[in-house]
Amino acid sequence: EADIYQTPRYLVIGTGKKITLECSQTMGHDKMYWYQQDPGMELHLIHYSYGVNSTEKGDLSSESTVSRIRTEHFPLTLESARPSHTSQYLCASRRAEGETQYFGPGTRLLVL
């Protein structure tokens, strides 16, 4: 059973609001990832981190930002939410090369 958590699970918010999606894992994993999942279910990597103070942008350009101040936490922030940000956001983590990547349950975001 994977110990990776995401909050909130569901969020409905108005345009222009600042939001932070939380992701935490208790497995001591160095590598963490954020994916955006579109309605067609395709996954797009938007951010990743290889450890504390390491963050990189993924394959899909995103207006969100991330931080990695502690190993356990990898929050994603949208400074000003827009309807185009409506999506499901999945967080994942992995200990090292060749090991299983674990996913959180996801946050489903709706921006009105």
Place this chain on the structure above:
Amino acid sequence: GDSVTQMEGPVTLSEEAFLTINCTYTATGYPSLFWYVQYPGEGLQLLLKATKADDKGSNKGFEATYRKETTSFHLEKGSVQVSDSAVYFCALKSGQAGTALIFGKGTTLSVSS
């Protein structure tokens, strides 16, 4: 660059039917290959994996064999159940250090009783 192509869905089957979901990949070097499953309202779970050519991954009655000669990793199950209804993702991990998983677009499976 590396990529994964899997058959488009949805796939609709009756209970106890045989399932095949095709997956082919393009990669440099020797990637590891994975199948993940996503049940409604949940995140992705690892279903099975194979790390080298000719390896067979298996779990919960599902199987997939890493075929280097055909660059394929097709998912099969001999007798599906209604509870297998989900979205299935094929993925690869490049042999290069530090790279994230690369996913296919997902295949939705719907099993009816």
